[in-house]
Each structure stands twice: as structure tokens, then as C-alpha cells.
């Protein structure tokens with residue numbers, strides 16, 4: 350499985366895009382920085398997007414991705430998410446106020462956008478990948494995703510504080526190649542991390558005791574203002590599994 354990091358930060362400053370990972374050139378895992386990272390030619394190839402939750406740092410490039418490619422021949426996008434997240438996108442994003450409702454444009458029969466509801470932990474297939482959404486613990490309804498092909502699997506927690514079910518499911522995944530999880534704030538902002546459903550390096554250290562498979566753990570989601578401190582504290586954990594994602598880099602699992 351090929352994964353290109355389009356953006357891996359919990360905020361946006363020059364050179365720092367928000368959470369979006371391009372899988373096998375055609376599926377985007379969250380969409381915080383798709384139109385900001387891909388050329389128009391690359392954007393047309395993105396057909397399917399998995400959305401973990403409604404927060405803007407995971408969704409904000411969707412309106413522009415669709416707008417950029419609206420008239421491109423054959424362009425159509427399917428967005429997969431749990432019903433609560435789909436409802437939020439209908440009500441607050443594609444609501445004809447914030448942005449046009451592309452689920453009925455150019456017409457109801459052949460819309461450029463389809464919002465597809467998925468059920469937690471029920472596998473579905475896209476382009477040879479088997480995908481499962483698993484609930485995590487954030488301040489809005491959120492799922493991580495487990496993506497599997499014939500060679501292996503990766504598990505993406507999305508934004509979460511301490512959580513249980515995600516790790517239970519991850520521990521049952523065969524041929525797990527990597528875990529992707531978040532560290533948004535430094536330890537000094539533990540209180541803020543707690544109330545906003547995020548992790549610090551301190552939370553992460555405790556959380557990773559729940560992971561029973563010895564695989565690399567890639568980190569995303571750092572708030573740009575606190576990145577250097579977060580990196581220093583992650584190094585301080587002296588855990589060889591931990592790696593910070595690098596924006597623009599392609600990983601193979």
C-alpha cells in the first residue's frame with residue numbers, strides 16, 4: 350500500500366498542510382489538504398475520500414477539490430463516513446450557504462458528489478482495499494480507519510484522546526504494518542488536550558501500552574505553534590516505534 354502525506358498538521362501555516370493522506374494515488378484518507386497539495390491532474394484521479402470527522406482541519410479542502418474539478422470529464426467524488434459525519438457535512442458544509450450542495454449538481458441524476466454512509470466496523474471495499482471504520486474518542490463523532498490489502502494493513506486513529514475500542518480492533522488485525530495516530534499538543538497543554546479530545550506525548554506513551562503488535566507508529570496532527578516542543582518530547586520518550594510523519598513524503602506499507 351502506498352501512502353503519500355499531503356498534510357499532517359493540526360493547523361495551517363506556510364509549508365504545513367492539514368491532515369490528508371493519499372492512498373494508492375486515488376483514495377484520500379481525510380481531506381484537510383488535498384487541493385493544496387495535488388496538481389489538477391492528480392486531483393482528478395481522487396475518486397474516493399474517507400472522512401473521519403467533521404472538523405475543518407480534516408475536511409476543508411473538499412469544497413475546493415470539487416470546485417476545481419467540477420467540469421473535468423468524468424470527475425465524481427464519493428465521500429465515505431459514519432452517518433453523524435455525513436449529516437454534519439450536509440448541514441454545515443454542502444448546505445448552499447457555506448458552499449453549494451454538490452450532491453444535486455449539475456443535476457440530481459448525475460451529481461458530482463455522493464455522500465456514502467458507512468457503518469462502524471462493517472468492512473467495505475474500494476479499489477482492492479478492505480476498509481473498516483472504528484469509533485475513537487474525540488469531541489465530535491469520529492472514527493479511525495483500518496485499511497487492508499493482500500499484503501498488509503495500516504490503522505489510522507484520526508483525532509482522539511485516550512480510547513479503547515480502536516486498540517482492541519487494531520490488536521486483531523493480521524499483517525498490521527503501521528499505526529498512524531496523533532499528538533496535537535505538548536505536555537504543558539495536557540489540560541487543553543484532555544478537554545479537546547487530543548493527545549500529548551504523555552498521553553501517547555500511556556496509550557501505546559494498549560498496542561500489542563510491534564509496528565512503527567507514525568504521528569501527525571501537531572499544532573504548528575508547538576511542533577518543536579512536541580518533537581522534543583516525542584524523542585524524550587525513547588520509543589523506537591515512534592516516527593513523525595513528513596509532509597510530501599511517500600511511504601510504502
Ligand SMILES: [Zn+2]
Pocket residue numbers: 402404487508
Ligand atoms: Zn478533530
